[in-house]
Amino acid sequence: MNKAIDASLLAQTAAHTPAHTPAMDAFWMPFTASRQFKSAPRLLAKAKDMHFWTPEGRQILDGIAGLWCVNAGHARPKIVEAVQKQVAELDYAPPFNMAHPKSFELAERLIQITPAGLNRVFFTNSGSESVDTALKMAVAYHRARGQGTRTRFIGRERGYHGVNFGGISVGGIVGNRKTFGPMLTGVDHLRHTYDPARNGYSRGVPLHGGPELAEDLERIVALHDASTIAAVIVEPVAGSTGVVLPPEGYLQRLREICDKHGILLIFDEVITGFGRLGAPFGATRFGVTPDLMTTAKGISNGTVPMGAVFARQAIHETLTNVDSAPHVIEFAHGYTYSGHPLACAAALATLDTYAEEGLLTRGAELESYFADALHALKGLPHVIDIRNIGLVGAVELAPLAGLPGKRAFDVFLQCFDLGVLVRTTGDTIAMSPPLIISKAQIDQLVGTLADVLKRG
Numbered sequence: 001m002n003k004a005i006d007a008s009l010l011a012q013t014a015a016h017t018p019a020h021t022p023a024m025d026a027f028w029m030p031f032t033a034s035r036q037f038k039s040a041p042r043l044l045a046k047a048k049d050m051h052f053w054t055p056e057g058r059q060i061l062d063g064i065a066g067l068w069c070v071n072a073g074h075a076r077p078k079i080v081e082a083v084q085k086q087v088a089e090l091d092y093a094p095p096f097n098m099a100h101p102k103s104f105e106l107a108e109r110l111i112q113i114t115p116a117g118l119n120r121v122f123f124t125n126s127g128s129e130s131v132d133t134a135l136k137m138a139v140a141y142h143r144a145r146g147q148g149t150r151t152r153f154i155g156r157e158r159g160y161h162g163v164n165f166g167g168i169s170v171g172g173i174v175g176n177r178k179t180f181g182p183m184l185t186g187v188d189h190l191r192h193t194y195d196p197a198r199n200g201y202s203r204g205v206p207l208h209g210g211p212e213l214a215e216d217l218e219r220i221v222a223l224h225d226a227s228t229i230a231a232v233i234v235e236p237v238a239g240s241t242g243v244v245l246p247p248e249g250y251l252q253r254l255r256e257i258c259d260k261h262g263i264l265l266i267f268d269e270v271i272t273g274f275g276r277l278g279a280p281f282g283a284t285r286f287g288v289t290p291d292l293m294t295t296a297k298g299i300s301n302g303t304v305p306m307g308a309v310f311a312r313q314a315i316h317e318t319l320t321n322v323d324s325a326p327h328v329i330e331f332a333h334g335y336t337y338s339g340h341p342l343a344c345a346a347a348l349a350t351l352d353t354y355a356e357e358g359l360l361t362r363g364a365e366l367e368s369y370f371a372d373a374l375h376a377l378k379g380l381p382h383v384i385d386i387r388n389i390g391l392v393g394a395v396e397l398a399p400l401a402g403l404p405g406k407r408a409f410d411v412f413l414q415c416f417d418l419g420v421l422v423r424t425t426g427d428t429i430a431m432s433p434p435l436i437i438s439k440a441q442i443d444q445l446v447g448t449l450a451d452v453l454k455r456g
């Protein structure tokens with residue numbers, strides 16, 4: 001074992017290691033401190049509503065909706081039933097030059113909840129695929145309109161847009177980029193919007209600096225010229241970088257600058273979509289409509305992998321009303337599993353569940369209760385900032401000298417030992433519970449975190 005791994009981290013979850021753990025050498029785990037994990041595994045064997053259970057039967061409150069995706073809670077009956085029925089009826093249908101009815105039905109249902117104007121839907125299987133699909137659509141759109149010089153993408157520092165080459169190129173998290181060579185060329189980045197000096201401990205949207213941060217786009221346009229820029233891509237609220245909110249007026253100003261220069265605006269709503277911010281989408285919550293919107297996760301409640309890109313009709317029309325023979329494919333892009341029957345069945349049942357239980361706006365009802373609970377942690381040892389919106393919360397801790405990320409990781413392990421699952425990025429603890437969470441469960445989630453933080 002690597003000596004650099006802190007023995008206390010290894011020991012922490014060892015007490016809960018199941019008696020019969022599977023052999024663990026072959027599985028190359030994604031985004032995991034795998035040496036630590038494999039020395040003291042945290043396995044999950046069962047899930048229902050707000051909880052997981054470990055193989056030995058310990059109940060864990062899910063404070064992060066799986067991975068920001070199980071918005072309606074686990075193993076919801078309608079979704080389970082729909083997937084079971086679908087697999088027996090039509091397990092697979094090829095999506096190229098063929099289709100099955102549920103993909104059309106789902107697209108029609110989805111555009112009833114998207115912001116007006118975003119009424120064309122392209123199915124993918126993940127957030128990363130949605131991002132790369134949207135980037136390709138942007139370049140193809142400009143080219144089809146005779147503006148083939150518009151190939152450049154503008155992302156943002158600290159942005160997370162998945163792990164494919166397009167996504168890491170426009171993304172701005174150094175740890176996800178530095179290992180993988182030059183990536184896409186012709187990419188630039190806006191400044192990030194985290195400004196704790198002026199906006200620390202904001203409740204909801206921070207007040208300061210929005211329009212001026214968005215003006216950074218004018219600097220980039222002046223450097224490269226608008227005629228080289230295809231699209232700007234941002235998360236309305238950045239999640240994976242540790243929950244960073246857009247200050248008041250920021251997204252509106254970005255929209256104006258994009259319009260002024262003929263640049264497409266892409267919102268990456270992979271985590272903000274489907275009710276996370278107390279509204280169906282971030283675009284709905286902030287009243288700013290992008291030209292393309294990437295989604296995944298909550299679209300199918302995490303049950304079957306699925307993603308979708310929503311496009312303005314004009315973009316779809318430009319790319320499909322082409323002057324070629326009818327047998328020619330208009331947009332040469334798609335995945336073997338685009339609109340997979342199981343994913344469509346899961347997504348349709350998910351939309352039913354969201355609608356029946358009012359989940360796409362429930363985050364707005366609980367926002368202030370969640371905010372009160374979170375902001376009561378101010379003053380606990382090592383807490384240096386707290387941020388929240390909808391059912392997203394973040395508590396930022398002062399890093400341990402020379403060991404960035406370790407303090408938060410330690411807190412994550414202790415919370416897990418106490419029966420609560422939270423998530424860490426750097427030294428930020430993030431919470432994004434299923435939208436069915438009760439007030440008592442919010443108390444348990446934040447209270448457990450408080451108990452761990454009080455240990456110092």
Ligand SMILES: Cc1ncc(COP(=O)(O)O)c(C=O)c1O
Nearest residue numbers: 126127128160161162268270271
């Ligand atoms: C904003 C955003 N974009 C893209 C992705 C990538 O999604 P996936 O892991 O499904 O590829 C994520 C995942 O967390 C995300 O938060």
